[in-house]
Amino acid sequence: MSEKPICELCGEPMPEGEEMFKFHGYSGSCPKEPLPRPKTELETLRERLAAIRAAIDEIVVSEGEDAGVILLPSDSPTHFSELAKCRVYDFENFSPLGDALVALAKLAKEKS
Numbered sequence: 001m002s003e004k005p006i007c008e009l010c011g012e013p014m015p016e017g018e019e020m021f022k023f024h025g026y027s028g029s030c031p032k033e034p035l036p037r038p039k040t041e042l043e044t045l046r047e048r049l050a051a052i053r054a055a056i057d058e059i060v061v062s063e064g065e066d067a068g069v070i071l072l073p074s075d076s077p078t079h080f081s082e083l084a085k086c087r088v089y090d091f092e093n094f095s096p097l098g099d100a101l102v103a104l105a106k107l108a109k110e111k112s
């Protein structure tokens, strides 16, 4: 092996004479903070759920006296496009509500 062995916990090179070990501990503890570990699937899913909740809160009031009030307009205004030579919708998915719902759907479908 040509690469210098490093500690699997902190990423620092292993001291001379300890290259055969996987991590510090023989001559002393790791000199550095542990390496950041990859997120678990549960953490990833929890983060996505939080993002979905936040996206829903932008669209509709879901609790309290105002529950059910839609916060975004469903109007589909248009403007004339010189490029397309016709009237086109102002919003990619027809309305602010359409845009927000499509974004929410993408968030829910996202692969982890």
Ligand SMILES: [Zn+2]
Pocket: 007, 008, 009, 010, 011, 012, 023, 024, 029, 030, 031, 032
């Ligand atoms: Zn270490």
